[in-house]
Amino acid sequence: MGRYLLRRLLQLVPVFIGSTFLIYWLVWSVPGDPFAGKCGERRCPDQYVAYMTEKYHLDQNVFVQYGNYMKNLLQGDFGQTFSQRDIGDIIATAYPNTLKLALVALAIEAVIGLGAGILTGLRRNGFLDNLVLVSTLFLLALPVFVVGFVLQWLLGVQWGIVKPTVSSEMRFSELIVPGFVLGSASVAYIARVARTSIAENRRADYVRTAIAKGLPMRRVVGVHLLRNSLIPVVTLLGTDLGALMGGAIVTEGIFGINGIGREVYRAIVTKESATVVGIVVVLVVVYLLMNLLVDLLYAALDPRIRYE
Template identity: 95%
Template sequence: MGRYLLRRLLQLVPVFIGTTFMIYALVWAVPGDPFAGKCGDRRCPDQYIAFMTEKYHLDQNVFVQYANYMKNLLQGDFGQTFSQREISDIILTSYPNTLKLALVALSIEAVIGLGAGVLTGLRRNGFLDNLVLVSTLFLIALPVFVVGFVLQWLLGVQWGIIKPTVSSEMRLSELIVPGFVLGSASVAYIARVARTSIAENRRADYVRTAIAKGLPMRRVVGVHLLRNSLIPVVTLLGTDLGALMGGAIVTEGIFGINGIGRQVFRAIVTKESATVVGIVVVLVLVYLLMNLLVDLLYAALDPRIRYE
């Protein structure tokens, strides 16, 4: 296991360099004047443009720019915005809010999605199975912003059960509805994947043997069936954390959450390329580490998998 972990960590290095370079090159290749609107309605002075161009190495090729950026990044310096604000401060302020929202969404996915998948996988073609299939198809078909606006209007405005927007304290009770909105499509996918996996393994020889030995159905499902059916679900959940954090722009906008989604949107509108790159680099690290964690969980769930 130790050699496998070391090998996987070494494999992350070229992947990280390749993905961050691609992101850096694509973001800075976006056409347009990066200094447009930075000095109000008037054009920025030539001295200011020359100073900022030299500071951000915009007069050099993309390879030199990326090398300088990575050198500073390895020292913990994410750079500054054109307004001289530290990008690391923006990330430290907004990242915990998005992470908290994504973890709530991930928990809702695991509880509702996995629970619905197990129940329908054990009792296929019944009323509950058809209800879950129709409900998940409905969630997949609806865009996230539609689900968000409907729940915000219905629960927050009409019925007054929740606050229409999330406060700055980001209490857990306030994040349940936004978390469900953010993870609504993933709940549907996890329920369907879990249902298929449970139904397939339900007919396996080891399950029939466990039942024939007289083991309680709860033990058969919890120890034998569920454990071997969790691998595709864990894969979805593990890779979904980064996707939830990167795709929270709409949900954060609807519920007024100051997260990295809103920061990325603002940075794109104002052409703050350094901010976009800095936030996306953090998301790349989340993706890579979650993929590594998922691979390690495979061996814990299935004893047949061994990393030698």
């Protein structure tokens, strides 16, 4: 186990370097003047342009720029925006809000999606099975912004059950509806994957053997069937955390949440390339760590998997 963990950690290093370099190169290669609009309607003075070009190493090739960026990043310095705002402070302010929203969405996915998948997988072709299939197809067909606006208008404006926007305190009760909106598509995917996995494993030899031994159905499902059926679901849930954080732009905009998504949108609009790179680097780290956690959970769920 220890050797496997060390090997996986070493594998993450080239993946991290390759992905962050690609992101850095793509963001800073966007055509256009990076200083356009930074001095209002007038053109920026030559002294300002020369100073900022030297500060961000824009007069050097992309490999030198990336090397300087990574050297500062390893020291905890994400750099500054063109307006001299510390990017680390932006991430520290917005990241906890998006993380909290993403975790709520992930919990909703696990509870609703997995619960629906288990029930329909055990009782296929019934009323509940057909209801879940139609509901998940409906969620997959609707864009996130449609689900968000409909729930905001219906639950917040018409019925007054929840507040239309989230307050700065980010209370859990305020995040349930935005969390469902953010994870609505993933709820449908997880429900369908769990249903298929459980239905397939229910016909496996080890399940029939457990039933033939006279084990209670609750133990057969909870210990034998569910553990082996959870592997594809865990894969989806593990990789979905980074996707939820990166794809929260629409949800945060609808419910007024000051998170990573809104900061990325602002940075793209104002051409703050350094901010975009810094935020995406954090999301890359989340993706890599969650994939590592998923790999470690495999053996706990399926004893046939061995690391050594």
